[in-house]
Structure formats: structure tokens, C-alpha cells
Amino acid sequence: MKVSLLARIALCATVFLFASAGALAAKKDAPVNEYPNATRADPKADMSSKEQRDLSKATDLVNDGNNDEALPLIEKALSNPKIGPYAHAFAQQLLGRVYWDQEKEDQAIAATAKAIELDALPNNAHFSLMYQLAQMQVQTEKYPDALATIARYEKETGKESAELFALKGNIYYRLDKFQEAIDMMKRAVSATDEPNESWNQILMASLFELDQYDEAAKIVQAQLAKKPNDIKLIKQLATIYVNADKYPQAIEVLSKAKSEGLITKAEDYIQLTKLYANADKPKDAATNLKEGIDKGIVPSDFDSNKLLGDVCSQAEDDPCAIDAYTKASAQAKDGNVDYQLGYMLYYAERGAEAKAALERAIQKGGLHQEGETYVLLGDIESYAGNDAAAMAAWTKALAFPSAKEMAAQRIKISRSGGKLKRSTKK
Structure with a gap:
């Protein structure tokens, strides 16, 4: 079974039915001939x-x-x-x-x-x-x-029947014959007024495999013309645009749905937030996510607070980022958010709080930038006049390849009697 597209688009399961026992004995009423065009007597x-x-x-x-x-x-x-x-x-x-x-x-x-x-x-x-x-x-x-x-x-x-076309389309999809799957699933969908949702999923998956995003968009747009308030179709269209790297169109679709009161779930707020961020609109991302959290639609959990901290940081809204990272810190299982919080606090000139956050990051562990954490901790100690503590932190940073050069430069300056210049926020 194919699984490459199934993290975005799920395949249908074929329903298997057996014939009834009624064929055992002759019936008083003649059964309806389901195959009037059969060649077999x-x-x-x-x-x-x-x-x-x-x-x-x-x-x-x-x-x-x-x-x-x-x-x-x-x-x-x-x-x-x-x-x-x-x-x-x-x-x-x-x-x-x-x-x-x-x-x-x-x-x-x-x-x-x-x-x-x-x-x-x-x-x-x-x-x-x-x-x-x-x-x-x-x-x-x-x-x-x-x-x-x-x-x-x-x-x-x-x-011929819609179900037969769909079964063939399913087979073609599993054989990686995507164009044949597309053609057959289109026939299936057009052959009935109530197509199975799974048929549409296979059709979309096949179109995705061939990067036929424009065609996929046309199909969903036609469906939306009949059901303009169908949030599943709206989200599907947005997903198509995302896969086609058309973020502005995806944002337009979801933001319009939001203005019409159709965005009511946490996952939809999160998706729109990430779309804004990917489109280099961090302020809009932060505004949207804060709205979702404030309304109680998006839970104030680690993931949402971490995301809010990230987009607020990108939007250069340091107070918002610090507040969000602080909340995420209390929910975090490792120290990575505390490192980000310490970084933000350091450049907000809140040295004592930054030091506490970085020490907490080291204590929690699991850091992606452990060497950089020691470098920054050493900088804070140096600016506070704690030269011995600064040297100890920088020395620990030497053990990490990504931070070794930065730590060595600081140690050299300190040993020569120089003062470390305060770096600017990157």
C-alpha cells in the first residue's frame, strides 16, 4: 500500500460484501436482473x-x-x-x-x-x-x-458504475499509474451525485504525485462553488496552494473563511498562523495566534506558546516573545525554549532573568545549541563583572564545535585584559 502521501491525504478501505443466502432456493418473485446486458446465459x-x-x-x-x-x-x-x-x-x-x-x-x-x-x-x-x-x-x-x-x-x-471506476482508480493509484488513476477517479466522481469522500482523496493524491496542483485546485474550486461554506473543501484548497508554494493564495482562502466565521478549530488557527509566517508576515501570524488563544479556541499549551514566541520574535515584538517563551518554559520537557528566552531577555537587558533562563536550559538538557548557551551565559557573567564565572562558562563552550571559535575569541580578549563589547541582536 502506498504511504508517501498518506501524512497529508488518507486512502480509502475497500468495503467487501458477500452475497446473501437467498440464492439457495427458488423464490416466488423473480429477482431483478442486475445484469441485463450480460453475454452469459x-x-x-x-x-x-x-x-x-x-x-x-x-x-x-x-x-x-x-x-x-x-x-x-x-x-x-x-x-x-x-x-x-x-x-x-x-x-x-x-x-x-x-x-x-x-x-x-x-x-x-x-x-x-x-x-x-x-x-x-x-x-x-x-x-x-x-x-x-x-x-x-x-x-x-x-x-x-x-x-x-x-x-x-x-x-x-x-x-459500468461509479463504484467500478473508483475501484479501478484505486488500483491504478496503488500501481503508481497516477494519470490513469486521475482519469478513472474523475469518471467515478462524475458518474454519481454523491461521490465517496475517499474517491476524492485518491484523486487529489494522484494529482499531487504528478504536481498537477492547478488541476487539483480547479476541481476543489468547482466543488466549493456548490458548497461554498464547506470547511473541509476550503482547507483542502489551502493545502493544494501550500503544496504549489502559493502561500498568498492559501492565506487568502483561509483568511476569507475566518472572516466568514468558518475558522473555529485550533488546528485551523495554527495552520493560518504558519502560513503567515511562511509568507514572511510574522505580525499577522502573531495577531492571528493571539486571537485564537485569547478566544480559548487554541489551547495555551507548549506548542502554541512556543509558536507564538517564534512569530513574535520574527515580528520583533520582544515583550510578546518573552511572555510566550516564559509560558512555554514552564511546559517544556527540554531546555531549548529556555535558551531562546534567555537570548531574548539578554538583549532586553534583563541580565539576571536571562542568566536564570540559561541555567535552567542547561539543567533541563536536550539542547540543540548547548555550546551557544554557555557562550551567552559567559557573556552575561562578563558584563556583570563576574570574570571567573564568565571564563568557566566559555571554557565549557570550547567543547562544542559550533561554539568553539566564539568561546576562544572571548577567552583571548579576557586574558589580554580587554573588555567584551556587547553584541547586537541578530
């Missing part, structure tokens, strides 16, 4: 009273989930050398169901294929079973076999 459904009795009981047991009790009855019928063609095919069909329920997939497929090969079931049951066989082959990733089964089904029934 409809055989007579006929079995002996004993065959009918055993297989009817087996069918009831299977339908009740008692496969272990049904199996001996099915095997008894199949062991009869005089079993009639219809009873034989029906028993094989029932055996396929039992094996499928028992997760004996290859045996289930073999039994189902045998029931079809016997060519004795009535058309409705025969062709329905053929369609089910294709579904089984898809679920067991026998995709070429499934396509062959579908081709036979189409040829012998002359029947």
Missing part, C-alpha cells in the same frame, strides 16, 4: 433437497458468525462426488467467505475463483462474486489480478 439454480438442507444450514451458521460449525457442512457437500454444479459453486462461494473471515486470504481467493470458474451460479450471484473477487485481490495487493478480473467483469456484463 443465466443458468438454472437447481440442487437436491439434501444439498439444499446442508448448505442452507451452513449459510445460516456463517451469517451468524459460527464458521467453525459451518465448515464441516461445507466440506461434506464438497466431498460428495455427485454434487451438482450449482451446489458445488455455491459451496465454494460459501467456503471463500469462511476462509476470508478466518483471514486465510489466498485460500479465500482460490475458493471464490473456483466458484466463478464452475460457471453455475445465476448471473446476479455469479457477477457479484466476480466483482467481490476483484475487491479481495485489491485488499491482498494482487493488483494485476484485480485488473484482469475487472476487465472480464466489464466484458461479460457490459456494466
Whole structure:
């Protein structure tokens, strides 16, 4: 099964249905012919009273989930050398169901294929079973076999349906035949007034694989024309624009939805915040996220506070960044936010608080910039006149390649009697 696109777009699961037991005995009312264009003559459904009795009981047991009790009855019928063609095919069909329920997939497929090969079931049951066989082959990733089964089904029934197109599209997608999947899923969607959501997911995934974002956008825009307030479609269109690196269009779609009161979930506020940030609009990002938090829509947890600190920092709103990082610090499992907080406090000339934050960062551990943390801690100590403490921190920083040069320069200046010049914020 394909998984490369499934972190953004989920695949559908094929629903597998079995024929009912009603085909065992003749009915007073003739069944509706589901395959009027079939090339196959409809055989007579006929079995002996004993065959009918055993297989009817087996069918009831299977339908009740008692496969272990049904199996001996099915095997008894199949062991009869005089079993009639219809009873034989029906028993094989029932055996396929039992094996499928028992997760004996290859045996289930073999039994189902045998029931079809016997060519004795009535058309409705025969062709329905053929369609089910294709579904089984898809679920067991026998995709070429499934396509062959579908081709036979189409040829012998002359029947087309949205579900059939969708099944073929599903197979093409799994075979990495994305253009064929696109074409088939478009046929499926257009063949019904109520397309399955999973069909659209496969269609979008196939378009993404071929970088056909403009085409994907057109499809969703057409759907939005019919359902303008469908937030799922709005978010899907925004996602398409993001994948096409069209951030302004994605922002326009979501911000419009927000102005219309359609953005009501935390994940939507977060998505719009990140879009603003990626589009180099940190002030808008910060305003949007603060609004979500203030309204209680976005939880004031570590992730949202960390994100708010980041976008406020990018927007050069230091008080906002410090406040957000301070909240995130209390929720953090490592020291990285405390390093960022210490950095912001240092350049806000709040040395004592910066020192406390950096020491807390070191204590919590897990730092991505541990060497830089010691460098900055040494700078704070140096400006406070604590030369010994500054030298100790810089010496520790020497052990980290990314901070070694900075620490060595500071140690050299300090040993020569010079004073460290206060650096500007980067």
C-alpha cells in the first residue's frame, strides 16, 4: 500500500460484501436482473433437497458468525462426488467467505475463483462474486489480478458504475499509474451525485504525485462553488496552494473563511498562523495566534506558546516573545525554549532573568545549541563583572564545535585584559 502521501491525504478501505443466502432456493418473485446486458446465459439454480438442507444450514451458521460449525457442512457437500454444479459453486462461494473471515486470504481467493470458474451460479450471484473477487485481490495487493478480473467483469456484463471506476482508480493509484488513476477517479466522481469522500482523496493524491496542483485546485474550486461554506473543501484548497508554494493564495482562502466565521478549530488557527509566517508576515501570524488563544479556541499549551514566541520574535515584538517563551518554559520537557528566552531577555537587558533562563536550559538538557548557551551565559557573567564565572562558562563552550571559535575569541580578549563589547541582536 502506498504511504508517501498518506501524512497529508488518507486512502480509502475497500468495503467487501458477500452475497446473501437467498440464492439457495427458488423464490416466488423473480429477482431483478442486475445484469441485463450480460453475454452469459443465466443458468438454472437447481440442487437436491439434501444439498439444499446442508448448505442452507451452513449459510445460516456463517451469517451468524459460527464458521467453525459451518465448515464441516461445507466440506461434506464438497466431498460428495455427485454434487451438482450449482451446489458445488455455491459451496465454494460459501467456503471463500469462511476462509476470508478466518483471514486465510489466498485460500479465500482460490475458493471464490473456483466458484466463478464452475460457471453455475445465476448471473446476479455469479457477477457479484466476480466483482467481490476483484475487491479481495485489491485488499491482498494482487493488483494485476484485480485488473484482469475487472476487465472480464466489464466484458461479460457490459456494466459500468461509479463504484467500478473508483475501484479501478484505486488500483491504478496503488500501481503508481497516477494519470490513469486521475482519469478513472474523475469518471467515478462524475458518474454519481454523491461521490465517496475517499474517491476524492485518491484523486487529489494522484494529482499531487504528478504536481498537477492547478488541476487539483480547479476541481476543489468547482466543488466549493456548490458548497461554498464547506470547511473541509476550503482547507483542502489551502493545502493544494501550500503544496504549489502559493502561500498568498492559501492565506487568502483561509483568511476569507475566518472572516466568514468558518475558522473555529485550533488546528485551523495554527495552520493560518504558519502560513503567515511562511509568507514572511510574522505580525499577522502573531495577531492571528493571539486571537485564537485569547478566544480559548487554541489551547495555551507548549506548542502554541512556543509558536507564538517564534512569530513574535520574527515580528520583533520582544515583550510578546518573552511572555510566550516564559509560558512555554514552564511546559517544556527540554531546555531549548529556555535558551531562546534567555537570548531574548539578554538583549532586553534583563541580565539576571536571562542568566536564570540559561541555567535552567542547561539543567533541563536536550539542547540543540548547548555550546551557544554557555557562550551567552559567559557573556552575561562578563558584563556583570563576574570574570571567573564568565571564563568557566566559555571554557565549557570550547567543547562544542559550533561554539568553539566564539568561546576562544572571548577567552583571548579576557586574558589580554580587554573588555567584551556587547553584541547586537541578530
